Amino acid sequence: MTAPRPPKPARQKPAPKTPATAVAPKEKASLHPRNRHQGRYDFPALIKSSPELKKFVIINPYGKESIDFASPEAVRVFNRALLKSFYGIAHWDIPADYLCPPVPGRADYVHFLADLLASGNDGVIPRGAAVKVLDIGMGANCVYPLIGYSDYRWQFLGSDIDATAIAAAKAIIQSNGLNKAIQVRQQSNPKQILTGLLESAERFDLTLCNPPFHASLDEATRGSTRKWRALGKADPKRKLPVLNFGGQAAELWCEGGEVRFVTQLVSESVQVAQQVLWFSTLVSKASNLPAIQAALSKAGVLESQVVEMGQGQKQSRFVAWTFQTPAQQQVWRERWAPKN
Template identity: 55%
Template sequence: MATKTNLHPRNQHKEGYDFGRLVADSPELEPFTIPNPVGQTTVDFQDAAAVRMLNRALLKTHYTINFWDIPANYLCPPIPGRVDYIHYLADLLASSNNNEIPRGPGIKALDIGTGASLVYPLTGQSEYGWDFTGTDIDPAAITSARQICELNKLKITLRQQNMRENIFRGVIAPQDAFHITLCNPPFHASIEKANKGTQRKWSNLGKGASTKLNFGGQNAELWCPGGEIKFIATMVEQSKEFADQCLWFSSLVSKKDNLQPLSRILRKAKVADFKVVDMAQGQKTSRFIAWTYIKKSQHSLYVNGAKK
């Protein structure tokens, strides 16, 4: 077993990676395994092929995903951290449901920017049985996600977002009702800043100058005009139009300094409530912000289907 982490108590990876089990289920992972300085089995996380193979093994062993692949140069997400977001969203929904986690396909989740990896719908459906809809602006990402669904015989709805300036518009239909939305937004404000962030990552890893990300990433995944604050501010603005079609809206926030301006934006939007939820993953702390326009007294009606 690899080192323990500070992941969510329900996270299957909180005790680290069981490489014996992973290799037994996915023998193709074995050539990528190496010993760390204290003799534990691991992989080289600077090797994109190794990370991709580890993800494939994790999804197979823990989430019964028998086929998973993504096109070259697309984000290869770290599974444990992504699943943590799902578990904390389940806790958020439990807070609206008399502290009981709602499970099953009656719970509708909307993943904004689902990506080629489809990581949130895959893990969220496996853990809680929720009914996911994934959206993306990138046709190649949608094609990849659709292939993953088809080859695993999964029922996940995929919708193409055709307008770059839109987030919820164009993908939420009048008849839709969602309990939760989730998003891992692009956090750089320009391609130049994205490249500088890449340079810093490689420098910190002792690799010197490089324009290559160790986990890959397309432009739409890494940056947008105005960066993370502008993206989430647009999300808040458009969420008003769908205030009665969704119980909780949410988004990851990569930079803690962005919380204060985002809180001001949410107060100005006159939301009924908003929360900042901290998540710890090893040495790293991440967080998401969630907001609702629905009064607390009405939450259980939404969760239990009276408002569908």
């Protein structure tokens, strides 16, 4: 006699499916410790400082306050609010179609350059008007000088080949009473970067540069289209902004792209080797580094560094180089000592 089979367990009803919720992406890298833009933006505080920002604030797919980064007007107003709230810049605007850079990333570059100066100065960041910085290709936005002066009280000279960008930067400087701290100068030859730009008696502790990274207008257009599509992918029907490069063409592309521009900058830096302590430039693509390092070797630089930076989902870097011997660097740094 066989034992009776145990009854089959009753089927359990499947648990009701919960609606899928968007999960905010984890940040791959963090900002520099001295960067003022740590964590999420405090939109109520920004709106209190700049009420015009309110109409551009949205709730993103993760349920957080944000702005529509695919809207040039929203980005411009957002930058204006950041500069006012964090750096005390009461008046800031740029012409349509000119580069509107993300402020936190630009601040990171400035802070890492401060670390570069401190590394040879017993860990102390030199501050004040004794430190002179050349911003190559400053653009209409004037962001690097505004941050550098606000955080470290450094003095700046900004150069550009575009007359409209020069005029816009001058308007920002004058309207904020920064004429003594920030000067601008037009590079009269658009095919040159440093050649013919500086006076023989001028000395700079740093140069910085955000070079054009596309090799042609067509490449720049494709790159910008990809960016807009990515930013607007939640709404495939959205109308993309008209891509009118106008005056910003020189900011986005040059013949030969980033490698050509940076290697030319390295080559021209030889001509003013004794007028600058540390040259530097951003490099958007790590794959461009070998060609740039070859150019540095050919130019006979005595020391160079690649400094990695991370801002949220983006990884970036800059290259710095000097023609000064350790003894010359020490003499140079003596200018930073406070005068009694």
